Amino acid sequence: MKKVLVCLLILGFIPMIFSGCWNYKEVTQLSLLAGIAIDYTDSGEFLLTFEVADLHEMGEKSQVKSVLVEAKGQTLFEAARNVISKSLPKLYWGHATTVIISQDVASSGRIAEVIDFLCRDAEPRLTMAFIISQTKMAREIFEAQAPASEIRSTEINEILDDAGSQSKIVSTPLIDFIKAFSAKGQSAIATALNVEEKGGEKAIVNSGTAIFKKEKLVGFINPEDTAILNFVLDNIKGGVYVVKTDPENAEKKISLELLKSKTRIKPSYAEGKLSMEILIETSVALNEIGGSVEYEGEEAIRILGQKAEAQLKSQIEDFVRKVQREYGADIFGFGQTVYKNLPQVWREMHDEWDTVFSELEVTANPIIVIKHAGLLRKPIKPGD
Amino acid sequence: MDNQQNTHTDLNTYDVSITLGSSLDDNVQQFRTLFQGDDTFIVRFLSNQQCPEARFCILYIEGMLKDEVINESVIQPLIQTVLPRKTEGGIDHILQEVILSNQAEKVSDGNRLFQGILRGECALLMDNCSEGLVINAIGWQNRGIQEPVNEQVLRGPREGFVESIIVNQTMIRRRLATPKLKFVSRLLGKHSKTKVYVCYLEGVANHQILSEVFRRLDKIDVDGVMDAGNISEYIKDAPYSPFETTGITERPDVAAADLLEGRIIILIDGTPVAITLPFLFEEYFQTDDDYYINYYFASFNRLLRMVSFILTITAPGVYVALLTYHHELIPSPLLFSISAAREGVPFPTVVETIFLLFIFEIMREVGMRVPMTVGQTISILGALVLGTAAVDARIVSAPVIIVVAITGLTGLITPRIKAPVIILRLMLVLMGGFMGLFGVFFGIIALFQHLCGLRSFGVPYMIEFSSLNPSDIKDTFIRAPHWFMKKRPTFISGRNRTRQGNWKGGT
Amino acid sequence: MTKEVISNKQAIVLLSGFIIGSTSILGVGTNTKQDVWITLLLAMALAAVIYFVYARIIALYPGMNIYEILDVLFGKVLGKIISLCFIGYAFYLQSLILRNFAEFIRAISLSETPMCVIAFCGMLLSFYAIREGLEVFARWAAMFFPIMVFFVLLTTSLTLPWSDLNNFKPILFNGFKPVFEGALSAFAFPFAEAVLFIPTMGSLQQKGNPYKVYYTSLLIGGTLVMLVSLRSLLVLGPEIASLQYYSSYAAVQIINLGNFLQRIEVSVSIVFLISGLMKSSMCLYASVKGISHLLSYKMDYKTLALPVNLLCGLLALFVYKNAMQMFEWAEVYYKYFAFPFQVALPIITLIVAEFKVRARTQNGNQASSEE
Amino acid sequence: MTTLIMVIIICVGMIIVDVIPLYKNQQWLSFFVYLGLLTVAIVVAITMDVCFQMPCPADWFKKIIILIWGLED
Structure with missing residues (x-):
């Protein structure tokens, strides 16, 4: 009896297998999408540029090449589907790693549409890098040179992966962007990239951070400020922090390697006034001494630390003030902190949070601990 | 005509009608008729020197007995011994005082004599006597006891079963010198009359299983039994399942260990393997040197075998599923290279995989069948044709290989599980091509539902794997130290579970 | 036909799998955002109360099937009507599970495959499970339950680097009411659905303890449900977790260990396949056992499994119009729908049972004293 | 259409595996119950192919629930 059953099962599957394995797609039937750039055309339609990994010419020696494909449409989905008519196999989003959005799209307030499109479909992954281009068109990024890899999207991801060793870049996967975007009392930020011309070759460079307010792009901050932003956002995983030890003498600098950093934002509410305290605890190593900074012994190290702390404090406070004044966008998530830690206060003031934020009193209290100083006991000086 | 009819009836009933009378010539004539046309049948008349009226006849089949034994222990005494006149005491006297053989037996049943001759015994008939003697001087050539080829071990005894059931029986008996060890014999096969021993350890083996074994053995109705495989197919629980529910072993030490666990062994004459019952799924993954070598190493090997089993049934299916449904699960660089490798290959992945699996099985079978001398050529051919030429010609892609x-x-x-593996592999490839990883997983779920539903002689096949008792793990996924295995497996041996004293290891 | 017997541990495994069921992907109580853990604890507390009722019914009539108990308590006619209600509920619930199954697989992977193919695959597996008998299925579950738990723990531990404990804050921001409503939803789905496990408990071994089974399973199943929900909350944050249909799946998508161990969200599907299959098989068992009882055991439940299951698979195809309705129904209306089956009927049954048992023991005492 | 084909395949399988033995063993009750359920299944499958949209039980339950519990919306 079981044999009959098995036969029937097989017989049952055969028509199903032949009548169509509905989702059956060979790898070669797919265009492996590496990245996507979103622009507007002149007529206000979406212009999508897809970077597709081109495997057709790939033999045993040559590397993966990439080709750029364009498509237009009133909505993103339409545009994405319009590509299909262009004698290209179906685009496969599962391996896409970058989404680049042009300034125009970002500042026109349709960013929610983009996110919705990316999240609703099952194929695009939430870990894609979310990037705002500072170039005029987002697709220019894909037209730049990529020295390390043939595929620009991979190149971009390598730049972002380096975020660990340099604090001047902020890495925002799509999921992080959406989290910040949808959170109460927080404005979203995104990586900003630019293209620079060096010796006739266009190269992709980090250009700091794009700042959103609600669903609109309101501005960019440069890489130096991004480092400060990373301090506030507790994003420091490494990198260098340069301290000017002498305000008069610009040459006198030391480099501190950031080993570990922990930031806590402490909101306090007293007498109807909200204030924020940014507590930072950073361990660093002394890596380079510029000019002729004298230091020797415990005490000198302590003084160096204090100088660094003072510099960081003023930098952070200046930066926060600048953001409050210029953009009014709560990219630090102060509102979120208030919501989480002082829910009663948040309940009262969440309606006028924008005004509260721009008048918020913020103090920074960094503590920098110098853990070691490399291999040298003291600076190398010319002998007399 | 009469004769033909006789053989014809023999084929169906296989009961010859020999009635021994008092006339020696008549008796011999009856045998002659039965063996007509068979020139290997030897009839030798003798008479005693002293007493010529005492006539005897020896009947046997050429080559099946030891000539010296017959000459020296039977013929010589019969001719030379001084027999009393009138041969008083008849055949009893011959049996007790003349024949110098340890295995001689008086029978009055002609049928028994006939069977004895067929099995290579020697029949002795006497004039004026309606009884005969069966003298066992079986002397055909046996293969010497060798190390079994299919169950190689790192350590452990080097002897394996041979074709002779007597030798096999003694090999087990030598290991278990206890009167509790029982051999119950059965004759199977209408023509072959193969001797079968059901062997068990009384007081340890489960009586329900035992009676079930006898019930099934007695139901067998075939003309011949050539190998253990014949019998195990007849007594299998789930005849349509690709999985075996009876185990086989070529090693007497394994058989003895199984008996100690309460299992039942079936020895079959003419087969160098013994059937072990009941057979549970985990035994596919157990080898006997697991029990002789260090238990960490043994446990590791066992896990290795299980992982391999899972891999060997799922790998092609998962590959197909990943490549045709779940492209996101493959790391990007790998996907790029696979995609490039597949470029230009005309067949769909499913077809390609099935095709190559098929080729592989052909090569495996060829490797087994061809003479050793050609074997080298085959592997070169396979490696060259498939490994290089087929890939270069874009008939198959390198990842599939x-x-x-x-x-x-x-x-x-795990060579023993080969038969189900081939079927399962193919099913999972089809399922993978049909519904992707979900299909593969559906297949695996169904497979284990099937396995859990199987029983071997009433014992659930997966009893140890699906046990929720943590202590039952000790002889499945791992091989626990011997001193841990204090109890026999519950379901196999009903009562008498304790296996050894309270010994914790160490000193 | 010998009576099927399952051990205490097997019952616990089955019930735990039953409780996890489709929650492993649907996520429970994500509506209550950061208070999901309170919601779940509350739901478990409510479940603990109602589980006492279930276990008590079984304990009062050990070794008897719930349908037989209903016959004893309410008489042949009324008992059969109540049995029919249970059967209908089990039948309906199984088709809901099959629908979840199909919707999920379609949403994440096989988008072009007709739903009936996926639903029927799940259906055939449930059928095979019940066809082989409860004991076999219990053994199967005992094999696969550890695998399932392993996957839940694995994915949970792998998401730890992305978890942010701040997502718990603020506690009870929107007050207690939504939490309580969420708890009612979570109580109805999945915890109190364990009412359909009562027929299976009829096969519990003689020395089995129904209280132990129910409460251990509540602990194990509840913990796993909690883990899954908390994982989504901590990784995705309350907003996105409540936004996603399959939040648990989205949470596991984030995993990326050294660019090597990533994209393992298929493990969530594996957990769902196992637990969903357990649940749908148990529902099928409940319904066919009941139908078999209605036919006064003239028809074996194993024989009934296939046609009933086929109808279930068909119902699954049109039980909801679309996925949106499915989620709306699960969150809003299901608790009202399930209330009579999960709470009202068992409590009435228990009350009647208590009276009958009291009366019986009193009669017994009187009889013995008269002697 | 797929639904109908699958239902028919499954039904044929069921008839071979289950119904014929029931018929041979003359278990008439089981036989007719079985056949009845199969017929219902096939009828439902055909209706699903013919109808544009099957009436959805969840909708009915929703109405009943709203009626009984007096829910808004």
């Missing part, structure tokens, strides 16, 4: 190689390699680690 890797997957099939992994599949084949991991499949060889």
Whole structure:
């Protein structure tokens, strides 16, 4: 009896297998999408540029090449589907790693549409890098040179992966962007990239951070400020922090390697006034001494630390003030902190949070601990 | 005509009607008729020197007995011994005082004599006597006891079963010198009359299982039994399942260990393997040197075998599923290279995989069948044709070859489970091509539902794997130290579970 | 036909799998955002109360099937009507599970495959499970339950680097009411659905303890449900977790260990396949056992499994119009729908049972004293 | 259409595996119950192919629930 059953099962599957394995797609039937750039055309339609990994010419020696494909449409989905008519196999989003959005799209307030499109479909992954281009068109990024890899999207991801060793870049996967975007009392930020011309070759460079307010792009901050932003956002995983030890003498600098950093934002509410305290605890190593900074012994190290702390404090406070004044966008998530830690206060003031934020009193209290100083006991000086 | 009819009836009933009368010539004539046309049948008349009226006849089949034994122990005494006149005491006297053989037996049943001759015994008939003697001087050539080829071990005894059931029986008996060890014999096969011993340890083996074994053995109705495989197919629980519910072993030490666990052994004459019952799924993964070598190493090997089993059935299916449904699960660089490798290959992945699996199985079978001398050529041919030429010609892609190689390699680690593996592999490839990983997983779920539903002589097949008792793990996924295994497996031996004293290891 | 017997541990495994069921992907109580853990604890507390009722019914009539108990308590006619209600509920619930199954697989992977193919695959597996008998299925579950738990723990531990404990804050921001409503939803789905496990408990071994089974399973199943929900909350944050249909799946998508161990969200599907299959098989068992009882055991439940299951698979195809309705129904209306089956009927049954048992023991005492 | 084909395949399988033995063993009750359920299944499958949209039980339950519990919306 079981044999009959098995036969029937097989017989049952055969028509199903032949009548169509509905989702059956060979790898070669797919265009492996590496990245996507979103622009507007002149007529206000979406212009999508897809970077597709081109495997057709790939033999045993040559590397993966990439080709750029364009498509237009009133909505993103339409545009994405319009590509299909262009004698290209179906685009496969599962391996896409970058989404680049042009300034125009970002500042026109349709960013929610983009996110919705990316999240609703099952194929695009939430870990894609979310990037705002500072170039005029987002697709220019894909037209730049990529020295390390043939595929620009991979190149971009390598730049972002380096975020660990340099604090001047902020890495925002799509999921992080959406989290910040949808959170109460927080404005979203995104990586900003630019293209620079060096010796006739266009190269992709980090250009700091794009700042959103609600669903609109309101501005960019440069890489130096991004480092400060990373301090506030507790994003420091490494990198260098340069301290000017002498305000008069610009040459006198030391480099501190950031080993570990922990930031806590402490909101306090007293007498109807909200204030924020940014507590930072950073361990660093002394890596380079510029000019002729004298230091020797415990005490000198302590003084160096204090100088660094003072510099960081003023930098952070200046930066926060600048953001409050210029953009009014709560990219630090102060509102979120208030919501989480002082829910009663948040309940009262969440309606006028924008005004509260721009008048918020913020103090920074960094503590920098110098853990070691490399291999040298003291600076190398010319002998007399 | 009469004769033909006789043989015809023999075929169906296989009961010859020999009635021994008092006339020697008549008796011999009856045998002659039965063996008519068979020139290997030897009839030798003798008479005693002293007493010529005492006539005897020896009947046997050429080559099946030891000539010296017959000459020296039977013929010589019969001719030379001084027999009393009138041969008083008849055949009893001959049996007790003349024949110098340890295995001689008086029978009055002609049928028994006939069977004895067929089995290579020697029949002795006497004039004026309606009884005969069966003298056992079986002397055909046996293969010497050798190390079994299919169950190689790192350590452990080097002897394996041979074709002779007597030798096999003694090999087990030597290991278990206890009167509790019982051999119950059965004759199977209408023509072959193969001797079968059902062997068990009384007081340890489960009586329900035992009676079930006898019930099934007695139901067998065939003309001949050539190998253990014949019998195990007849007594299997789930006849349509590809999985075996009876085990086989070529090693007497394994058989003895199984008996100690309460299992039942069936020895079959003419087969160098013994059937072990009941057979549970985990036994596919147990080898006997697991029990002789260090238990960490043994446990590791056992896990290796299980992982290999899972790999060998799922690898091609998962490959197909990943490549045709779940492209996101493959790391990007790998996907790029696979995609490039597949460029230009005309067949769909499913077809390609099935095709290559098929080729692999052909190569495996060829490797087994061809003479050793040609074997080298085959492997070169396979490696060259498939490994290089087929890939270069874009008939198959390189990743498939890797997957099939992994599949084949991991499949060889547990050779006993080969038959179900081939079927399962194919099913999972089809399921993978049909519904992707979900299909593969559906297949695996159904497979284990099937396995859990199987029983071997009333014992659930997966009893140890699906046990929620943590202590039952000790002889499945791992091989626990011997001193841990204090109890016999519950379901196999009903009562008498304690196996050893309270010994904790160490000193 | 010998009576099927399952051990205490097997019952616990089955019930735990039953409780996890489709929650492993649907996520429970994500509506209550950061208070999901309170919601779940509350739901478990409510479940603990109602589980006492279930276990008590079984304990009062050990070794008897719930349908037989209903016959004893309410008489042949009324008992059969109540049995029919249970059967209908089990039948309906199984088709809901099959629908979840199909919707999920379609949403994440096989988008072009007709739903009936996926639903029927799940259906055939449930059928095979019940066809082989409860004991076999219990053994199967005992094999696969550890695998399932392993996957839940694995994915949970792998998401730890992305978890942010701040997502718990603020506690009870929107007050207690939504939490309580969420708890009612979570109580109805999945915890109190364990009412359909009562027929299976009829096969519990003689020395089995129904209280132990129910409460251990509540602990194990509840913990796993909690883990899954908390994982989504901590990784995705309350907003996105409540936004996603399959939040648990989205949470596991984030995993990326050294660019090597990533994209393992298929493990969530594996957990769902196992637990969903357990649940749908148990529902099928409940319904066919009941139908078999209605036919006064003239028809074996194993024989009934296939046609009933086929109808279930068909119902699954049109039980909801679309996925949106499915989620709306699960969150809003299901608790009202399930209330009579999960709470009202068992409590009435228990009350009647208590009276009958009291009366019986009193009669017994009187009889013995008269002697 | 797929639904109908699958239902028919499954039904044929069921008839071979289950119904014929029931018929041979003359278990008439089981036989007719079985056949009845199969017929219902096939009828439902055909209706699903013919109808544009099957009436959805969840909708009915929703109405009943709203009626009984007096829910808004």
